[in-house]
Amino acid sequence: MRAVTYTEFGGPEVLAVSDLPEPHAGPGQVRIAVHAAGLNPVDWKIFGGMMGGELSGPRVPGIDAAGVVDEVGEGVPGVQIGDEVFGFAVAGSLAEFAVLGTWAPRPASSPWEVAGGLVVTGETAVRTLDLIRVGSGDALLVDGAAGGVGLVAVQLGVHRGAQVIGTCGAANEDFVRSLGAIPTAYGAGLVERVREIAPDGVDAALDTAGKGSVADLIELTGDPGRVVTIADFGASELGAHVSTGGGERGPALRQVGELLAQGTLTTPVAGTFTLEQAADAYRESQAGHVRGKLVVLPRG
Structure with a gap:
């Protein structure tokens, strides 16, 4: 072959x-x-x-x-x-x-x-949002919302009934908005920008970029147990989840397939x-x- x-x-x-x-x-x-x-x-x-x-x-x-x-x-x-x-x-x-x-x-x-x-992005998004227990009524912050995992996580969060805030560059603001999230810039000053949108902070947060935002995400959630990163491997020292896969992947993948069939995920x-x-x-x-x-x- x-x-x-x-x-x-x-x-x-x-x-x-x-x-x-x-x-x-x-x-x-x-x-x-x-x-x-x-x-x-x-x-x-x-x-x-x-x-x-x-x-x-x-x-x-x-x-x-x-x-x-x-x-x-x-x-x-x-x-x-x-x-x-x-x-x-x-x-x-x-x-x-x-x-x-x-x-x-x-x-x-x-x-x-x-x-x-x-496959990888879908399973990762399902696994990480399950880990930080994202559900209806939550405020979810996705750091890196226009990337492969981030854009899927935004759609999943919206589907689960969460209000989603997504960080991105200026060129991707309209795209992130089209997915159902409120866009904001990433980088320095993140806590202040997010609090302008959600004065009480957020309930859960996902870091897809690994560029040092985990401490800010913990400050915004007030609970490191509801912060997960897939790219910052030192974040466990702060009490946040570091999720890199492994374990049973079938249920998450089947959920991705079901959401694809419903037209709620792409x-x-x-x-x-x-x-x-x-x-x-x-x-x-x-x-x-x-x-x-x-x-x-x-x-x-």
């Missing part, structure tokens, strides 16, 4: 399109013919060597995948060949075929590139790329300021 691969750590220049043996579904897994694979910043951190590990052969980048099941592993109930699903690839998704360890049905109304781009697709263009896609991701998802379409 054709796949994007790397055999050494480095920047996007280490990526190439290669022919690899097809992977096969093991127990508890399914294999899909990949129609869309969303890119995430963690991908280039992994192939850049920032996450550690060693290379013993070609690796395929990518975690998000959506496609058609063409192989079902042992002990997998409730799924059959021909089903359309989206989920977490166990060994890379930028390829013609990928094995999934966790998946959910793809709603027929959801384009491949949207479902394929909402993600803008900032660009689509072929396998041969994957390095360019990751360069765009590294440059930042992407509104929505960059998606590779392995089948053109």
Whole structure:
């Protein structure tokens, strides 16, 4: 099969399109013919060597995948060949075929590139808002509301009945407003700006950027137990939650699928790329300021 691969750590220049043996579904897994694979910043951190590990052969980048099941592993109930699903690839998704360890049905109304781009960001948004118990009547602050996780978290917060305030740059204010949030600038002076909108502060807060806002978020909530970050790994010293994944991801992913089917959740697709263009896609991701998802379409 054709796949994007790397055999050494480095920047996007280490990526190439290669022919690899097809992977096969093991127990508890399914294999899909990949129609869309969303890119995430963690991908280039992994192939850049920032996450550690060693290379013993070609690796395929990518975690998000959506496609058609063409192989079902042992002990997998409730799924059959021909089903359309989206989920977490166990060994890379930028390829013609990928094995999934966790998946959910793809709603027929959801384009491949949207479902394929909402795996990591969707599951992360659900997991973090559950952790800080966001519900109806809450005031929720999302720091980094125009980013991949942030824009999903805004939509989820609004769906749950929360008043959402979202930080963003000036160019994204209208976009964040269109998602149902009240936009405000990020950076120094955040506490004062948020209190102008919500004089009593907020009930819960999510940091998606990891740029030192957690202390301000705790001040605004008055409760570090209702502050969560996905990017500031020292925030636990302040009493805030640091959530980086792991555990059972299926329920959150199925919730994303249900919200997609209802039309209450989506993600803008900032660009689509072929396998041969994957390095360019990751360069765009590294440059930042992407509104929505960059998606590779392995089948053109």
